[in-house]
Amino acid sequence: xxxxxxxxxxxxxxxxxxxxxxxxxxxxxxxxxxxxxxxxxxxxxxxxxxxxxxxxxxxxxxxxxxxxxxxxxxxxxxxxxxxxxxxxxxxxxxxxxxxxxxxxxxxxxxxxxxxxxxxxxxxxxxxxxxxxxxxxxxxxxxxxxxxxxxxxxxxxxxxxxxxx
Numbered sequence: 001x002x003x004x005x006x007x008x009x010x011x012x013x014x015x016x017x018x019x020x021x022x023x024x025x026x027x028x029x030x031x032x033x034x035x036x037x038x039x040x041x042x043x044x045x046x047x048x049x050x051x052x053x054x055x056x057x058x059x060x061x062x063x064x065x066x067x068x069x070x071x072x073x074x075x076x077x078x079x080x081x082x083x084x085x086x087x088x089x090x091x092x093x094x095x096x097x098x099x100x101x102x103x104x105x106x107x108x109x110x111x112x113x114x115x116x117x118x119x120x121x122x123x124x125x126x127x128x129x130x131x132x133x134x135x136x137x138x139x140x141x142x143x144x145x146x147x148x149x150x151x152x153x154x155x156x157x158x159x160x161x162x163x164x
């Protein structure tokens with residue numbers, strides 16, 4: 001297997017897990033062909049899954065037909081460096097933690113923490129820039145989800161559910 005095949009396999013596995021673990025409040029009541037914005041996350045993940053699976057299948061078929069040395073990187077091969085593995089791990093862990101935190105923390109705090117973690121993880125250092133970009137990004141994303149796509153998310157933590 002080439003690095004590209006391994007990367008496609010990792011994407012297939014991660015997209016499958018994400019599709020399986022997609023929170024119910026994001027899925028909604030998805031009636032087929034209805035104008036429902038909550039269907040978009042599931043469709044996007046399903047598209048990533050399908051395209052990654054196609055890339056994996058075609059990559060395995062072409063490497064099986066070529067008969068060339070499997071260790072020699074080809075022109076379409078992807079180099080996995082330490083930085084790309086760090087980025088993949090950062091996004092995967094941060095996204096997973098976001099998915100687990102979203103139901104009990106609410107959209108605004110969980111999204112704010114996600115944006116901050118990603119920006120700090122990729123080298124952001126100025127607190128003023130970090131906070132201003134995080135606040136602006138979360139507000140723009142919330143307004144786009146709520147009024148652009150009609151997705152109703154829990155904004156703040158459900159304190160009544162925590163006390164009861």
